Amino acid sequence: MFEHWFIEAHALDPRFADAMTLATVSVDGRPSARTVLYKGLTEGAVCFVSNYGSRKGQQLDANPQAALVFFWSSLNRQVRFEGRVERASADWSDRYFAARARSSQIGAWASAQSQVIASRDVLEARIAEAEARFRDQPVPRPPFWGGYWLRPERVEFWLGQDARLHDRYSYRTDASGWQSERLSP
Ligand SMILES: Cc1cc2nc3c(=O)[nH]c(=O)nc-3n(C[C@H](O)[C@H](O)[C@H](O)COP(=O)(O)O)c2cc1C
Secondary structure, eight states: OHHHHHHHHHHHOOTTTTEEEEEEEOTTSOEEEEEEEOOOEETTEEEEEEETTSHHHHHHHHOOEEEEEEEETTTTEEEEEEEEEEEOOHHHHHHHHHTSOHHHHHHHHHOOTTSOOSOHHHHHHHHHHHHHHTTTSOOOOOTTEEEEEEEEEEEEEEEOOGGGOOEEEEEEEETTEEEEEEEOO
16 A cells, blocks of 8 residues: 555655655654655565664664654655664665665765765865775675664554544554554544
């Protein structure tokens, strides 16, 4: 159902149809959220990629419970996922990284994501350094960069309807499998 909605949203408006909000929680219970891009469903897990040393990466190391939200204004629909996040296999991350544009590969090496940086010049110098380091050769995946898989334990589909009488379908996993419930709007 998610894939069906995603295709519909992308067909109506491809701009950022793949953008989703990722919420993580710090060790002291403070939530933080940011946008990341959806990289497909693999073995029922929702995939995205990031820097493992970033703030989100550190939070996920300490507490792998996270939430993802899509909102497609073109459809007036929302999908929420909640579950545990794990790192993708090295093989999945290598394959994804190898298919990226070279400029993105260089950028992954150059950016110590979420660390304080003195100026844009420093970033540009780090890009030049990475370009020189990998001149005339393929750029390998940095060990600090790769995929994440969120394995959903709860999924909610929300359809905007007239007069705020929205439809909400919630699915939860337990020992007996997926349970579905309709929720009040
Ligand atoms: C449209 C959009 C797409 C983004 N996609 C990604 C992404 O796929 N991976 C990523 O690490 N950051 C992505 N970002 C940047 C994140 O929102 C965020 O700034 C960055 O990951 C650092 O977050 P953190 O400090 O909480 O770790 C995107 C931002 C926007 C606005």
